[in-house]
Amino acid sequence: MSPSRRTVLAAATAGVLASAGGLAVGQATPAFAAESSPVGFASLNGGTTGGSSGTVVTVTTASALKSALSSGTSQTVRVSGLITISGMYGVASNKTVIGVGSGSGITGGGLNLSGVRNVILRNLVFKNAADDSINVQSGSTNIWIDHNDLSNGYDGLIDIKRGSDFVTVSWNHLHNHDKSMLLGHSDDNSAQDLGHLRVTYVHNWFDGTNQRHPRVRFANPVHVLNNYYSNVGSYGVASTENAGVFVERNYFENVAHPTVTQTGDSDAGNLKVLNNYKVNSGAEEVRNGASVAAIPYSYTPEANTSVKATVTAGAGTGKI
Template structure:
């Protein structure tokens, strides 16, 4: 399982139209151009036994809300292939050992979102999320080994990708977030230290935050959190926030038109700790930092991308239709 963060250029060969590639890969009928992706998660989701998702040999394709809800909640280890933009209401629960993947570049969910509650080993890839009436993706109650990769998320009511309540070993990679304010929450409440301290370890890598407002992410308690090689463009309030004594390592990101790339306090929360290294800034302000031992070491090996190439890499590779 890869722990290398430098994007790899692969040519996806033709596959059977009803088949899937390994570990939640997308079925394709014709060769595609070489694009940046990983076929297994990097960062925290690669630890703790790894994240493989549902069985590729047990795959079901869904086109309706009823079929989607049934497949997601099934106890069977399987790959759920979402075909078309399916309108749902509320949050649909996702069971353990699932890969949920969109077919093509425009398939996904509108009107609602996905809830991962006390589950393990889930992959969510290549899905469009639009107009959720709550969170687009909500990970909570000790869920572990989750990989959220190559999705396109916008216009939700609350968070686009929220992770909370003691969840752990998660990677959020190659997603495009736009037309939204509060993007990614990590830790939901200042009063939840007993459940969250020592947990909420998340890697955010190669995501594109495009004209969003805040929470990219907004962190409580977690230490360390790794924010690496993301592209921030035209951000309204702030980029990354660390609060409630969290430890966040903000490394080699590309900030363009971001007045406050990092902040160490927001809202009513107590302050947190931020360590920065070699971020690339264009028309952007100075990072707020708290360097030192309060930000724990990253526990996996990796090879970061050079900061000045992040914009081109992420804009070419983030979002749907790229795997």
């Protein structure tokens, strides 16, 4: 099936799984690398359908990209080529932003989703950002970040904060970077973040990155499922500030600290683990697993031993 056809299906059928609230990641097969709608938290709260598949614009320049992203029109924005931008470009609600082919995206800057709803970012390269590559903040809801390639940013590659909610981060390839993903930006923001920041991280490849995969504050529950961690320098997943994180059936290879329950100056968080597979990796830290809230959607997890093959075959651009 062509990428353009999958794009149309993604917009047209996104409500199907959303209405069921289901997450089916099942067997290790490349077919699972191209869901037509988001799984996990982004399938709840009315679902995440992105922009209209009937209103499509293709952009090749920074000025055209900035204009299309900020437009109030519900639309699909096709990014053709690697576009150099400066700073953070705002993305309006009801947008699907999708790269054409495997090498399209942005370099030099990033995308800012602030106070928006119903946005899909897929098949995009993000590299050399002067700040964050993707910043989701200020109560943004129903966001799907899927099948992107992210590297060499100045700050976070995918940061989610300030009361944002119902987000799924899936099938992304993160590499050549240090502080990968924050979930909750500071220890003193509990008033805005408690009861929010619910995110599913599934089938991502953390490839030689150093820390924050993710680093969580306050959120409960956060579901970290079927991801592949390879050659991670500092730690895999961190739960702090009384967060509740469920780390389930991931594959850790050459990771000294797969999970930690405290980092930096933050107070400890709660963390439970289930059936993670470890190769040349250290022990998992757990804390108050009963305090981690139940995952509110149905799902069938992939076997932990097959996660490496599935994720390396399916994560990143050019796979949808």
